[in-house]
Amino acid sequence: MEIPYTISTRPDTGLWNAKIGIWLFLASEVMLFGGLFSAYVFLRLDAQPGEWPHGLLNVPVGTMNTAILIMSSVTVVLAWAALKMRRYRAYWWYMLATIMCGVIFLFVKLYYEWPQKFEHYGIFIKPGVLEKYEQYLGNNRRTEKGMEPRIEISGHLHNPEALKDPNIKEYEIGLDPVFVDPNNPSNDRPHFLYAPPTDHIAKIEKEDVDRIDSFGPWHSAYFASYFTITGLHGAHVLAGVLVFIYMWLPVSKRLYQRNPEHLANRVEVCGLFWHFVDLVWIFVFPLFYLL
């Protein structure tokens, strides 16, 4: 039995069925991402002054990924237009470009941005010994100015085996730049540019440590929101790429030869989904990377 209204429009709605379906689906997606964005905004508004982290994400890399996603939206719409003009070869190339853009985006996320966070650690010092470490790091400025000592020392953990081995009594951490030059007045305020950890190693005794966490979702509300939203977004990108690969395989050629308008409608529905996913990223990028 033939599925009805894949090309022709339904008399009651004036649309073909898949288009109504995708818009209902996207409406539910708006609610899903809207809820998560709201949670992020409220968590941030509720944070104590000066406690919300800044400058932990690499802006140039994020910008490059944003440009790649915008480019992929252009190529997917050109693929659809090529099908409308019955130019299958052009469609094939534009679809390949879209797939490549999605794959590059995921690759950068999964092999560069996320792993970097899991190798970066924050060591939370016990309240009673905070002053000891401020002095150890050579930070007289905060004490003189009557500012609260920092509760977290962060950087790249040089002896990760210390996490499991009880015989190792201290953590060795390659400090983030803000801890290397603590008397610099500019370090009294948050920085908005990512700077990699230095080779300046600090040794922190385990018995002085309240907790040690990598910059994963368990580290703070900021990273919990970051990994939840970018993870969900990444899952959508992966889903889109898989569907596009299906549309790009020889099976699409057979459908094109049988009924080109049917393939064009399928690509349009997938393109709408892809545009929505990219639009979500256009909100994610400034929220997490810039502000």
Next chain:
Amino acid sequence: MSLKAFHIIFVIFSTLLALGVGGWCIWVNLVEGAPVYLAGAVASFGCALALVIYGVWFYRKMKRLRIIT
């Protein structure tokens, strides 16, 4: 809403983002003293202009080809 219309909305949002990133780069240079970000601002404003030109080209092309869904 067709893909064509959604794409035009997407290009508008992308243009706004490019303008925002350009403004952010200028602000970061003022706050952090990072002149390299001025180059980022120029690139972002350039991208915004390119997106506007692309958006107009796309709209005219779709209109000319009568691709209406």
